[in-house]
Amino acid sequence: MTTATVVFALLLYAAALLGAAGLAWRIRDYARTPAPLKIPTTPAPTSTGGVVLRMLREVTLFESLFKANLWIWLFGWMFHVSLALVLARHLRYFTEPVWFWVVWIQPFGLYAGLAMAAGLAGLWARRFLVERIRYISTPSDHLMLALLLGIALSGLSMKFLDHTDIIAVKAYALGLIFFDWQPLPAHLGLYVHLFLVALLMGIFPYSKLLHAPGVFFSPGRNQADNPRERRHLAPWAAELDKAKL
Amino acid sequence: MATTQLSAPPLKPYPVIPILEVGAMAGTKSFPANAQIQQALGFPGELVEDWHDKAIAKLGELLGKYRSLKVYLDACVHCGACTDKCHYFLGTGDPKNMPVARQDLLRKVYRRHFTWSGKLFPKLVGAEDLTKEVLDDWYSYFNQCSECRRCSVYCPYGIDTAEITMAAREVMDSIGLGTKYTNEIIGKVHRVGNNLGLPGPALQDTLSSIEEDLKEETGLDIRLPVNEKGAEVLLVTPSADFFAEPHVYSLMGYAKVFHAAGISWTLSTHASEAANFGMFIGNYAQMQKIATRVRESVLDLGAKRLVVGECGHAWRAAYSFWNTLIGPFDFLDPNYPVPQHICELTYDLIQRGALSFDKGANDKYVVTFHDSCNVARASRMGSLPGGQFEIPRAIIRAVAHKFVDMNPETIREKTFCCGGGGGILTDDLLEVRVKGALPRMEALQAVVESDGVNFMATICAICKAQFSKVLPYYKFNMGMVGGVHQLVGNAIRLGPK
Ligand code: SF4
Numbered sequence: 001m002t003t004a005t006v007v008f009a010l011l012l013y014a015a016a017l018l019g020a021a022g023l024a025w026r027i028r029d030y031a032r033t034p035a036p037l038k039i040p041t042t043p044a045p046t047s048t049g050g051v052v053l054r055m056l057r058e059v060t061l062f063e064s065l066f067k068a069n070l071w072i073w074l075f076g077w078m079f080h081v082s083l084a085l086v087l088a089r090h091l092r093y094f095t096e097p098v099w100f101w102v103v104w105i106q107p108f109g110l111y112a113g114l115a116m117a118a119g120l121a122g123l124w125a126r127r128f129l130v131e132r133i134r135y136i137s138t139p140s141d142h143l144m145l146a147l148l149l150g151i152a153l154s155g156l157s158m159k160f161l162d163h164t165d166i167i168a169v170k171a172y173a174l175g176l177i178f179f180d181w182q183p184l185p186a187h188l189g190l191y192v193h194l195f196l197v198a199l200l201m202g203i204f205p206y207s208k209l210l211h212a213p214g215v216f217f218s219p220g221r222n223q224a225d226n227p228r229e230r231r232h233l234a235p236w237a238a239e240l241d242k243a244k245l
Numbered sequence: 246m247a248t249t250q251l252s253a254p255p256l257k258p259y260p261v262i263p264i265l266e267v268g269a270m271a272g273t274k275s276f277p278a279n280a281q282i283q284q285a286l287g288f289p290g291e292l293v294e295d296w297h298d299k300a301i302a303k304l305g306e307l308l309g310k311y312r313s314l315k316v317y318l319d320a321c322v323h324c325g326a327c328t329d330k331c332h333y334f335l336g337t338g339d340p341k342n343m344p345v346a347r348q349d350l351l352r353k354v355y356r357r358h359f360t361w362s363g364k365l366f367p368k369l370v371g372a373e374d375l376t377k378e379v380l381d382d383w384y385s386y387f388n389q390c391s392e393c394r395r396c397s398v399y400c401p402y403g404i405d406t407a408e409i410t411m412a413a414r415e416v417m418d419s420i421g422l423g424t425k426y427t428n429e430i431i432g433k434v435h436r437v438g439n440n441l442g443l444p445g446p447a448l449q450d451t452l453s454s455i456e457e458d459l460k461e462e463t464g465l466d467i468r469l470p471v472n473e474k475g476a477e478v479l480l481v482t483p484s485a486d487f488f489a490e491p492h493v494y495s496l497m498g499y500a501k502v503f504h505a506a507g508i509s510w511t512l513s514t515h516a517s518e519a520a521n522f523g524m525f526i527g528n529y530a531q532m533q534k535i536a537t538r539v540r541e542s543v544l545d546l547g548a549k550r551l552v553v554g555e556c557g558h559a560w561r562a563a564y565s566f567w568n569t570l571i572g573p574f575d576f577l578d579p580n581y582p583v584p585q586h587i588c589e590l591t592y593d594l595i596q597r598g599a600l601s602f603d604k605g606a607n608d609k610y611v612v613t614f615h616d617s618c619n620v621a622r623a624s625r626m627g628s629l630p631g632g633q634f635e636i637p638r639a640i641i642r643a644v645a646h647k648f649v650d651m652n653p654e655t656i657r658e659k660t661f662c663c664g665g666g667g668g669i670l671t672d673d674l675l676e677v678r679v680k681g682a683l684p685r686m687e688a689l690q691a692v693v694e695s696d697g698v699n700f701m702a703t704i705c706a707i708c709k710a711q712f713s714k715v716l717p718y719y720k721f722n723m724g725m726v727g728g729v730h731q732l733v734g735n736a737i738r739l740g741p742k
């Protein structure tokens with residue numbers, strides 16, 4: 001067992017734990033914080049079913065962003081869809097036998113890797129080229145894009161430039177899941193890739209990546225427009241109500 | 246005050262996103278409320294000694310009470326989609342009037358005090374301490390947001406800067422930094438019952454003189470009843486309808502509709518105000534206290550239906566919040582929505598053939614319709630989503646021959662604020678108001694040129710007041726703005742059928 005095997009195993013466990021625990025804490029916090037007033041951005045669906053559809057359109061098509069700005073939509077959507085495909089493609093490292101649909105999407109996942117990098121580059125370019133977006137960008141906005149681009153490029157490099165032993169990588173990945181550690185191939189590109197992925201997982205719930213769970217908790221998007229039909233009352237507001245009577 | 250040499254920005258044939266002018270509006274501040282005004286609402290009279298700690302504590306309290314605030318402060322990715330959506334940014338070029346930058350004024354303090362990343366690496370994530378300079382920025386820029394929600398339409402996560410603005414104003418109120426305009430008005434409602442501070446007898450006088458005007462105009466006894474027990478409908482309308490122009494013409498329009506339909510109705514002196522400025526300062530208790538007058542009045546007068554006059558944020562408060570704040574309304578007639586918008590009532594009567602019109606009476610007008618933010622993006626009319634757009638337009642089409650819509654990017658849920666909403670309708674902010682009206686004025690200019698539009702109908706007391714003031718700065722006639730029920734009143738056939 002090499003040092004790298006142990007170091008990366010511990011790093012990935014720690015990152016996954018930190019990320020998952022933080023995420024659970026944030027989601028619990030969001031869920032427990034009341035929304036005392038009905039504030040959907042209207043026109044809004046009047047039923048729960050309608051809200052589910054609105055949310056689906058929002059998270060799969062980025063409907064609002066599409067209305068707002070075609071460039072941001074194009075790059076942003078391209079990045080996210082590609083990321084989803086790339087993640088799905090990576091399932092082959094974690095499943096044995098590999099699920100049929102994961103096999104099926106392998107070639108798409110590959111193009112998606114390229115599209116993902118292109119989308120990220122587009123988003124990053126905007127941070128320099130558009131005055132308004134330059135104004136609002138913080139160092140962490142740049143670093144986040146650098147991190148994601150680093151993950152994409154290090155991954156692509158292993159496909160197109162300098163292959164690693166993916167059979168061994170798979171054994172390593174499965175070994176992590178079943179706590180039966182296997183040696184990690186010594187490969188610089190792979191080290192970089194895994195390190196950046198660990199970093200991303202670890203900071204997920206402590207950064208703006210919270211937009212991912214956040215969107216589902218956004219009262220502007222997840223509330224049904226039915227305030228006249230149904231009385232909406234948060235616990236702390238109900239206390240005020242009682243105090244009055 | 247900036248009234249003398251203030252001039253409007255030039256109208257361009259198509260919208261242009263301005264070049265950033267850092268700090269352009271930093272010095273433009275709403276007049277602060279004095280101690281008396283503040284204390285009447287239970288707020289400290291002046292900036293408290295330990296304002297920093299108090300502000301942070303208040304922010305913490307609000308984070309626990311409002312999911313919107315917590316999620317919105319966390320979720321922004323600085324994508325920039327909202328940056329060119331605010332009329333105040335488009336009119337002033339000040340980058341801190343970009344919705345995300347406005348949010349960031351609060352977000353940076355939130356990050357510093359409530360997130361690990363901001364505590365450990367403030368520079369990296371743009372976290373900052375709440376310094377006096379930051380507080381000054383808060384006061385300037387959170388009082389240059391009309392809480393119009395246009396930004397929230399476009400944000401991929403629905404982040405609503407209005408929610409952030411409300412929270413910031415609530416924090417500022419709690420440390421003694423309120424605005425004179427809003428807080429003085431809230432005090433008047435608590436004391437007298439309406440924003441104007443018009444006492445009951447004065448209101449009754451005004452109403453009888455309007456009845457005389459109606460008699461002169463129509464030859465009929467069209468009544469404006471007040472405090473009449475047992476009337477079917479209690480109408481709650483913005484107090485501007487009682488004496489401001491063009492508001493009063495809409496009031497006459499409502500009276501004619503009730504008269505023609507034979508519905509008994511009444512106003513109330515106790516609840517002589519539909520507006521609810523408690524919303525503007527994000528203060529739940531103030532909002533509830535103001536709304537409670539409505540509940541008391543409807544119970545006291547024994548009305549069976551509750552109808553709300555033409556006012557944007559008032560309709561939001563009524564439609565979206567009344568049931569929560571002062572409901573349930575199980576004692577009212579379940580055959581009608583509670584509350585019901587006056588446009589819903591009129592539209593329903595039109596559908597049932599209960600009203601008839603002489604459309605020719607409005608032939609002097611080519612009409613367009615300005616959707617008011619709070620109606621468009623924070624409420625509804627009718628049973629279908631988007632009814633708030635269709636119903637007023639259907640009424641206008643029923644009472645006038647010539648109607649055209651403005652640029653589709655500037656109407657319906659994409660509508661631009663008049664520039665005076667959310668507690669901005671004060672002369673101390675005239676510059677903000679004039680510049681903030683720019684996008685609407687450009688869209689208006691286009692239909693004036695293409696279709697000869699000479700009347701912009703709207704259903705909001707603030708829009709009416711704001712446009713009356715601001716239109717002349719853009720070389721339009723201030724009489725161009727009026728209410729939907731003003732048009733209804735012109736065309737409605739009265740008397741025996
Ligand atoms: S709510 Fe309206 S005024 Fe406020 S930042 Fe958003 S667009 Fe601008």
Ligand code: SF4
Pocket residue numbers: 320321322323324325326327328344345399400401402403404
């Ligand atoms: S559109 Fe939403 S996520 Fe994007 S910068 Fe504006 S507030 Fe932030």
